[in-house]
Amino acid sequence: MLTTIVTALMPANAPAVDDDHSLVRASLGGDTAAFEALYRRHVGRVHGVITRLLGRRGQQAEDLTQDAFVRAWQALASYRFESAFGTWLYRLAANTALMELRRHRGEPAIDGDEEHFERIGHPDSAGHTTALAMDLERAVATLPPRARAVLVLYDVEGWTHEEIADGLDMAVGTSKAQLHRARGLLRTRLGEQA
Amino acid sequence: MNIDRDHDHDDALHDELRRSLRALRRDDLPAHDLWPGIRARLGDARPAPPPTAAAPLPTRAHRGRSRHMRRLAGLATAASLAAALAIAWTVAPPPAPQPAQPVAASVILHEAAHMTDEYRAAWHGFDARRPAGVDASALHEIDRNAAAVRAALRKDPDARYLFERLQSLYAQRLELSRRLSTLPS
Numbered sequence: 001m002l003t004t005i006v007t008a009l010m011p012a013n014a015p016a017v018d019d020d021h022s023l024v025r026a027s028l029g030g031d032t033a034a035f036e037a038l039y040r041r042h043v044g045r046v047h048g049v050i051t052r053l054l055g056r057r058g059q060q061a062e063d064l065t066q067d068a069f070v071r072a073w074q075a076l077a078s079y080r081f082e083s084a085f086g087t088w089l090y091r092l093a094a095n096t097a098l099m100e101l102r103r104h105r106g107e108p109a110i111d112g113d114e115e116h117f118e119r120i121g122h123p124d125s126a127g128h129t130t131a132l133a134m135d136l137e138r139a140v141a142t143l144p145p146r147a148r149a150v151l152v153l154y155d156v157e158g159w160t161h162e163e164i165a166d167g168l169d170m171a172v173g174t175s176k177a178q179l180h181r182a183r184g185l186l187r188t189r190l191g192e193q194a
Numbered sequence: 195m196n197i198d199r200d201h202d203h204d205d206a207l208h209d210e211l212r213r214s215l216r217a218l219r220r221d222d223l224p225a226h227d228l229w230p231g232i233r234a235r236l237g238d239a240r241p242a243p244p245p246t247a248a249a250p251l252p253t254r255a256h257r258g259r260s261r262h263m264r265r266l267a268g269l270a271t272a273a274s275l276a277a278a279l280a281i282a283w284t285v286a287p288p289p290a291p292q293p294a295q296p297v298a299a300s301v302i303l304h305e306a307a308h309m310t311d312e313y314r315a316a317w318h319g320f321d322a323r324r325p326a327g328v329d330a331s332a333l334h335e336i337d338r339n340a341a342a343v344r345a346a347l348r349k350d351p352d353a354r355y356l357f358e359r360l361q362s363l364y365a366q367r368l369e370l371s372r373r374l375s376t377l378p379s
Contacts, residue, residue: 028241032233039229044221051222059376062224069232076241136214155215190211 020085028076039069042086046093052152053097055141064100068093094157098167101149139189143182150175151182230316231372234365303351306344306360313364320371325379333374336367 020041026034047065051057054064072092079088140148140156149168153159154175159167161175168175324330340363347356 030241032236035236036229036233039232043228044223047224048220048222052218057222057225062226062228065224066228066232066235069228070235073232073236073241136211137218140215140218151215152218155212156218158216158219 021081024076024079024081024085027073035069035073038072038085038089042089043069045086045090049090049094049157050097052140052156053094053101053149055143055145055148060100064096065093068096071096094153095167098149101145102169136190139186142189143185146170147178147182147185150178151186154179155183226372226376227319230319230368233316234368237361237365302354302357303347306347306357309357309361309364310344313368317368317371320368320375323375324371325375325377327379328374328377330374333367333370336363336370339363340367 020038023034023038027038043065046068047061050064050068051061054061068089072089075092079085140151143151146168150164153164153167154161161172161179164170164175165172170178321330321333340360343356343360343363347353347360350356
């Protein structure tokens, strides 16, 4: 039944942004089928940015993706229809992942324990992946979380240092320092496989 | 979009590598359909009106359950308590304000039957993926409690609170099914 409703709400030839706005308005009225249509449209983008910031796919990324959509539902009334809904949702999703990173900031495993992160950055390595076979995505995933988050936000997502500093609750100078560190580590790791 | 003013510095990345990093920005679908779990967490409420903004996330306790199997038992316990309360209320309903316009009993029963079918269809997909050997006793406990609430609802078809309790149990059942389906065998 929901599929039928969702399909009916997604005309193939209509502009996506207008469709999104119509779906948001319907969702604001409590129409969960409309919100499901928004989910289906944007889940790849939301899960993508969360995965990149966490450095891995899996249960935690899926949990945070769920959280992001629940937060979006709860905060939908704050969407002003001035920008694309996808952009608003993407930002909310990134902030959901950044909140998770901030939450673990005080824990010893967050930075400095690079051996630990070599392991968690490779959930599927388990002896199958050697350093020589490591590609760029994997190399990024092995970076310490905060350094990785800054590099991903700056070099992949295109955020400014000011935006990163705000998102990660750090000084702009710290963001720049973390980027410098992350790039150095990345070059080293890529150089190891060359 | 940022403009890389560090580009000329010693730590500047090679242009090709920078382009490769930008290319990492792509969509990535999750391995599972997350909608049933999201739907269960939305409840029947409309999005919060402004200026309330986002309500506190129910997510950390939620995620915590996934990380510690022992907490799954707590979920089942909560479900049991909820069901016990609901059943007790059939004898002594709480002094809740009565709706201005009572809903027809047949409507509530019809809604409950429809909701039961939809939730069952949703969690059956997860149950089918649950690895063999995973303890599903908590699911069975929730099922028993839901059956008791449905029986109570048949006896008191005006009881909207029983319908809501049933919905809560189903949401917990769905989420627990999803969690169990992702456990290693």
